[in-house]
Amino acid sequence: MSVDSAGASRRSFLSNLMAGSLFMWLAGVVAAVAAYLFPPDEARSSLGPQRVRVGPTDEIRLGEGKLTLVEEEPVWVVHLTRGFVALSAWCTHQGCVIKWDGQKRLFQCPCHEGRFDESGNVVAGLPLRPLTRFRVGEVDGAVYVSRLNHDV
């Protein structure tokens, strides 16, 4: 009797141990994968290490814009009702630095009267190509920009 019960309990102990370790192992894998999938700030921002901090989100009021530098290129960050947009401030005609007109919602070039709409498309004047787009995003209450191709 005692031998039998000892054997039975050993068997159940071992199978519990086996099931337990399998469960722990699986839980470890699931936890690791979950930790991996939950993105850290840098990855979540989708802006990457080469991003430029423009300023706090509430610094640029609705309809206004702020000029900032991304790798020595002037970039307009404009606050629209649909969110922030970032466009190169270099006119695609001769490379003058354009100005944002919040009233008319247009970018205007002081050199040859080129005009671009709030998406960077040419509205009037000599420029042929739209303004170069930049990536813009909000992370923890601040606005960041980066080049589109440095979008990691």
Added chain:
Amino acid sequence: MFDTLKELVRAERGRTVSAHLTGFHYLGVMMLVAFVCEATTGILLMIYYRPSAAAAYHSTAIITDEVRLGWLVRSLHRWGADALIFLASMHMIRVYFARAYRPPRSINWVVGVLMLVLLLALGFTGTLLPWDQYAYWYIDSARQTIAAVPVLGNLVLGLFWGGWDLGEEVLLRFYAFHVGVLPWLAFTLIGVHTLLVWRLGIQEPAPTRAPRPEVRTPFFPDFVATLFILTLLAGGVLFSAAVVFPPSLFQQADPLLPLAHTLPRWYLLPVRELLRALPGGLAASAVVVGAVLIFLVPVLDRYRGTSVPRLVVQRAIGVLAIAAWALLTAKGYWR
């Protein structure tokens, strides 16, 4: 459908294997586990990786430095790939010396060698993806090697390279092959290979002394339990290697800044040494001919008898090939 499954399980319940299996007989099954590890970590890496010349390096850096446990996933993927190629080589060596490539298993030898080629191609295409200096110049030196192979070289470069210069076009192709083509081919071949093994059984070790009573053990649980333990052990080694020696990430690839010395991955070291020893076209052709000879092993050895000298020749060829491979590897490392 559930009933069909039950029926299948019931039919296979009586399956037994020889009691004289060694650890080497588990190499093939362990590769299945390693392949699942590669598939899982590969999919996880795809979540953060971006295949473009501008973003590939940064996304790899993000995986390595920013994503939680990203370095571990990347390291496991890299070490798992090495483990797969190592296990495949060991598995192939065992099958060769057991002469298990003879009918009815000849087709499975060919399928197996094809899978090894696929694994090497997966390793090769995967090496470029981090887009760092090592990846770029390693693949670039390989391009010159492939170009040196007569006839085939240009064909391969045209089909799989898409151009002569190493740039984003090549990166995209390698990515497409690495995640979209090669794994699925490997997956299919693994299915065929496993099914054939299941149908034909493995060639079991011959009794060492003639009148030996054949002892058999059940497939489940005995074989499965041993497999489980071996997989845990191998997994432990793999995990430790991945934790202790995570792969490096060099500077971003710069086409204007060639690296003087890029050591190939260990499994291609002998090929590089051969290239150095012989003039380009000859060495590259020798590698192609060698690969074809390996494919043709079942055709070349159709001997059914038991004449000792002939079997010694078969063994000697195997030992010589391994010795040559090992010597070239050593020469490559201690150059």
